[in-house]
Amino acid sequence: xxxxxxxxxxxxxxxxxxxxxxxxxxxxxxxxxxxxxxxxxxxxxxxxxxxxxxxxxxxxxxxxxxxxxxxxxxxxxxxxxxxxxxxxxxxxxxxxxxxxxxxxxxxxxxxxxxxxxxxxxxxxxxxxxxxxxxxxxxxxxxxxxxxxxxxxxxxxxxxxxxxxxxxxxxxxxxxxx
Numbered sequence: 001x002x003x004x005x006x007x008x009x010x011x012x013x014x015x016x017x018x019x020x021x022x023x024x025x026x027x028x029x030x031x032x033x034x035x036x037x038x039x040x041x042x043x044x045x046x047x048x049x050x051x052x053x054x055x056x057x058x059x060x061x062x063x064x065x066x067x068x069x070x071x072x073x074x075x076x077x078x079x080x081x082x083x084x085x086x087x088x089x090x091x092x093x094x095x096x097x098x099x100x101x102x103x104x105x106x107x108x109x110x111x112x113x114x115x116x117x118x119x120x121x122x123x124x125x126x127x128x129x130x131x132x133x134x135x136x137x138x139x140x141x142x143x144x145x146x147x148x149x150x151x152x153x154x155x156x157x158x159x160x161x162x163x164x165x166x167x168x169x170x171x172x173x174x175x176x177x
Contacts, residue, residue: 028068044079112148
């Protein structure tokens with residue numbers, strides 16, 4: 001899209017749970033994947049097509065069981081079971097190819113955000129590094145940038161009636177057909 005991206009990682013790893021040990025994604029239906037997620041799971045599949053990838057077990061005795069489709073699904077060339085270290089290598093390669101600059105750091109919660117009106121214009125990391133930008137996306141687990149910028153937010157799921165919506169995650173019990 002012609003934008004430059006700086007990603008700040010306070011843990012030294014991208015992508016949270018997938019890198020931290022989640023080695024089985026419950027995709028269920030491969031038809032739901034498009035864009036970057038599809039590319040990610042496809043690259044994992046490609047990795048496990050190489051004989052050198054099978055160090056701890058042999059490919060021919062791998063059970064190949066996933067949720068809804070095989071873990072290494074030849075029909076769609078997607079993998080839902082993988083080693084976190086392989087997932088990390090795939091994400092790192094994708095970020096590098098896209099020109100994403102990755103900075104290790106943690107936001108300074110006391111002086112971490114500057115704004116012009118309602119727009120965040122810069123963020124400050126512990127240690128003093130300041131990052132300026134036209135747009136900021138807070139993808140942290142705890143909403144650290146939003147908290148530092150004093151942005152109001154809602155914790156949990158609000159009532160459907162509050163914003164006249166039904167897709168807010170608070171859907172009530174599911175009934176069978």
